[in-house]
Amino acid sequence: MSNRNFRVGDKVELLDDNVSGIVIKVDDHEVTFETSDGFEMKVPFSLVVKTEGDLDIDMGDDSLIQKLNADLNRKPKQPSQKPKRQQPAMEVDLHIHNLVDKSGHLSNFEMLNIQLEHSRKKIEFAIEKRIKRIVFIHGVGQGVLKAELHTLFRRYDQVEFYDADYQKYGLGATEIYIYDN
Secondary structure, eight states: OOGGGOOTTOEEEETTSSOEEEEEEEOSSEEEEEETTSOEEEEEGGGEEEEESOOOOOTTOHHHHHHHHHHHHSOOSSOOOOOOOOOOOEEEEOOGGGTOSOOTTOOHHHHHHHHHHHHHHHHHHHHHHTOOEEEEEOOSTTSHHHHHHHHHHHTOTTEEEEEOOHHHHTTSEEEEEEOOO
16 A cells, blocks of 8 residues: 555544544655544554545446456455454653643653653553553653653553663663553
8 A cells, every 4th residue: 555545634543443533644654643632643554544535446447346346256265364463552752842842941850740641641541542552752861751650650550561662762762561451
């Protein structure tokens, strides 16, 4: 699937989950959409389907209709099983400049509390929406935010946490996995 099939403003939904939204950005291999709760998700084209918008189907194309009919009449050689896809991780960037307009007037303690409260809200959102994985981008620094995040994560029985993918995030991110209750 190429990026011409998705356009800014299209309504989309994740294939494996009940999460939908409006496309706000299209890249070479992935689409970014905003959920109704205002959360941005960036996912590969293969994990998302357009629910409204120009679906690029030409019904006058007889060869397309013939191919669809041939596909429908072909008997599967073995029972078909839907491949289980891993849901893309929700990313939460906790750098203070992404959370507040001006941070110059805030103390370190105030900034830390804003970051932790933002993190708590994102965890609660993910639990409510059944989002399984979140990557918290906290940066390296002196490790204070990372340590406080780990304390926050331990408050949730259904949360397991570990260092995020080093190749993608370096040392400055922690990923959590949320189990079903």
